[in-house]
Amino acid sequence: MVLSEPVSDERGLAPGLADPAPVVVENLCAQFVFDGDSLLRLGQVNKFWHGVVSDVALWERLNAARFDVSAISSAQVPAQPATAIPGWCFFAGLDSGGDDCATPEDAKGNLRPSDLAARADQLGAIAFNTRGWIKDRLQAKSCWKRHSYVPGVGLYVRESAVARVLGVPLPAPLPEKADPQVRPPDFPGWVFYHLVDSPGGDIRHPANGDNDFTSTCSTLEELAEVAARLPSCLAFNTSGSLKHRLQPQVHWRQDSGTCSWGGLYVREDAAGANKLRRPTGGEGKGITGFCIEAST
Incomplete structure (x- = not known):
């Protein structure tokens, strides 16, 4: 994390913004839980905010809230597998x-x-x-x-x-009923981060130069197999992209779509080497400083 010096002082700020109450600081910073760049810019406002944003504990609390599964929006619904329709x-x-x-x-x-x-x-x-x-x-x-x-x-x-x-065979028949799926499956050797992605760092497909491997991997399971065979692949996402580089977690992006089925898989050893915070599995509501509701 690199911060430049503040570019302004307290003059011209509304009363209370130069030295706001702690609850205001907490709530304002929580608004940037998925926007690390804006939070860094806040640190350039004045010396007070520079000190706030320089606090390592702030970033730890943001990441704690960020990877709490309770962050999933109620508007994001599970995937509904296809079922049979006569004809x-x-x-x-x-x-x-x-x-x-x-x-x-x-x-x-x-x-x-x-x-x-x-x-x-x-x-x-x-x-x-x-x-x-x-x-x-x-x-x-x-x-x-x-x-x-x-x-x-x-x-x-x-x-x-x-x-x-x-001129092709019929695909496999569909079941009459199917249970909704909230999230993708787990794969051995990979850590799954629900509904987030690390932007950039995509491995180009060697055959066509695409930024994803959907042209040759017909299922997520096939994609996971390809990712496991590539030593340079540190992660892959449910959109079909393989990644050779990961951004710091504070720069990861939240999936803003309507479906809860999606996320990022990170190789176990890469998660350790990059000191990534592990998914909390829902126990993050008690984390000091930020409840996830403050970030919405």
């Missing part, structure tokens, strides 16, 4: 670009697959993805792109069209 089959994580005959806006917020299937039937469409795009044509399967490893995200295609249009 349709499912290609997990994939999508065929373009050829849309209806948009998510047409669904008016209702993206339940069974209702999208009913809408596709009305339109005589051949496929729909779980983001709400309904399609009257499909590209060749070799042109499809993988967009996600999240359970339940993907493309539904009419069973009658799979062999006739795509």
